Amino acid sequence: MAAVHETVETVKTIDVDQYKYGFVTDIESELAPKGLNEDIVRYISAKKNEPQWLLDWRLEAFKRWQTMVEPTWSRCHYPAIDFQDLHYYSAPKSTAGPKSLDEVDPELLKTYAKLGIPLREQEVLAGVEPQNRVAVDAVFDSVSVVTTFKAELAKAGVIFCSISEAVHTHPELVKQYLGTVVPATDNFYATLNSAVFSDGSFVYIPPGVKCPMELSTYFRINESKTGQFERTLIIADKGSYVSYLEGCTAPKRDENQLHAAVVELVTLEDAEIKYSTVQNWYPGDSEGKGGIYNFVTKRGDCRGARSKISWTQVETGSAITWKYPSCILRGEGSSGEFYSIAISNGMQQVDSGTKMIHLGKNTTSKIIAKGIAAGKSDNTYRGQVSAHRKATGARNFTNCDSLLIGQECGAHTIPYIESKNSSAVFEHEATTSKIAEDQLFYCTQRGLNEEEAVALIVNGFVKEVLQQLPMEFAVEAQKLIAISLEGSVG
């Protein structure tokens, strides 16, 4: 009950201006010239001082991208994106790559403090039990500004750094895994990302190691007219475990900004990755002006037997969300999970879901997706579950529920369920409804006002997903839900 109370309190304290991360950091940035061509790809690569093989890889992707057509099958509608009207690289001038915290521009530190992201290791330590520590990789526009707890993680053998750094310090690992889950040719946005990706996190957990703390990356878009193209690669070697958190925000701007990320996860035998996202990009104003266009390709590959990948996401942000975190269940007995809450309000458009591709024997997957549409938004769940011929004994359970708040929003469910193996058992259920009058009445009877009552019922609706989030995130997520629904009643 305490958490629910907190949610309601949050709703109360927030005024009309809902998005509290919409400030701009005034910092001098180094920008790549506008537009996209081979020279820009070379420019980015040169900025990062990359080896030739990576530049070649980028150029190959760029060549491919030029032959590709922007996909139009999603239920998101937006004016054509001018890919030449963007800066593909932007870095705070004072930060030439990650370094020690003392050297980081105080303006940046202030920004993260304002966002509530602990960058100072001692701050995290103070008064918090050691097992609750979180190591952070902070990515600001196109570069990683700092990564915390690196030394301590290194003691456990864990590699946690920005991907640009990993290219230099662990080229063999990057070379071995980069693009093996999401190939450079995968789709329009993934290919674009492969050509121009800037920064992101790299994680390697050695065999048998349970990562001693939660790892997290915080993405911040600051500069206007830029796109953010981060790339994250996480490898969990045999028998290891890691929990990884991702958060993101952006300033309020009237223009639409592009975010096209690629996340690749690899689990080897008996390894497990738990990947949690709280996506809180600027969603645009109530008229649909501004906001982030979010086109993300996230995919996990359960390569080893009995390995496991679990995606948990809470989505409240971005004007357009086009995102399908997927699992390729290759290893025998491997399992995939997807827990999602997608909340849309205002003019937001969400087309999101997951893919569970069962290739190996006795693979299992579970999908719990909760969509909440309010205002004039459109919220679509699109998911695929498929069993390959050899996926004997595959098992899937899918549950996707939608809740509609108001008369002008839409909620849609588009599942693709493809079974090519008779012993595969797939179950899918979906419901759509509005908040029941009797439930509202019951709550208001007991003295809650209508907004509080809605928050309470919605929290109950999404509880199953919230339970999957790490503790620190669960609280934040609960607050977010209240925030993004504010103003949707009445």
Added chain:
Amino acid sequence: MPAPVIQMRTPAETALIERFEREKSSLPGAKDARAAAFARFEKAGLPGRRVESYHYTDIRNLMRSVAPEVPVEGELIHSQHVGVEGIPVVTFANGRLQSASGMIGAAKLEQLDAALLAGAAELGTALGAANDAIVDINTAFASKGAFISVPAGEKASLHLAFVDHHDSAFAVHSRVVVSVGAGAEVLLYESHEGPDNLPYQANKVVELLISEGAKVQHIRLNISGNKALALSTLAASLGADAELMSLGFTSGAETSRHQVFITYAGENAKLDLRGTTMIRGRQHADTTLVVDHAVPHGESRELFKTVVDGEAQGVFQGKIIVRPHAQKTDGQMASNALLLSDEAGMSNKPELEIFADDVVCAHGATCGALDENQLFYLMARGLPRADAEALLVEAFLDEALDAVTHEGLREALAERVHVWLSARKVA
């Protein structure tokens, strides 16, 4: 940005375009509807994998050529004994109504071409907002079929027996438009049969215009020949307080696609859609529905059962649309599939597209093999495995067949299930 990919015309597309050019002046009536439908086809071509609603059934690839439409010569052979006692039969030979215009009970029958030319019937009125390539092709070419009307308050039952026959590859485009008056009660039983081992193409559309308070039971039996490409569509519009139960029963054709487009035109209408599909060998059967709740207070129930054996592939695509003002809609959809062999496959796509907040909609889809526990239970009681499997499959399908209220017809369908399962045991 590269230019969008322009697909080359397939030989079948070219042949259809040439045919339309040749025949358009002699096609009976509905000139504007035909021209508009054909223009849409000419622009989009045959629907292939890239078209979302045809993703699992690639007509562009399946329709390699276009066969001629031919009249039936000589005696018709009813090979399949599809008749049911107590339901008057009218026969359509390669789509053409065999009896003269006239009354059958309370129902009035006319040749489609005569009704179109006289302006008594129109094409596409039951389609609502539905837009479909297969229907467009039918609209462009259909000259055979019937216009059937049942006056308000009357009761009628009819068996429309479609017999397709020829000794070389052929095509059939037929259209039946049924207008049911207010408060009338109609039982409409369609059967479709054709020659085995002969590749033929059928594109048959039935339009049902159901007026206020009318009650219709519609049963469609597809036992087309084993090399047929059988495309069929039921388009129905439901008036206020109307009730429709429609069951599609498919065991025939090499490739079949049965589409159902329902539009709610009046409030408080009730819909019960059912389907039983049994396929084996290399058969491919696709059932695609779009239930469009355009007005408030509509109720829809969909229950589809698919049994897949051999290397066959089953497809179910169901979409429930609830329009912005269609409040208080209650829609429930279920698709259950049984895979009886290792090579069998099933693709389910149950969709919800909802724009109104005060609705209750749900869908469920399951897919799996027969329950080993249930099999064990039956076998422990002395049933051979094959019999135990047959019993479970029959029970599985019965749930959908239950909605057929005409006892003779329900038993005839149950018998077909039985025969299909017996053939499985022998094999």
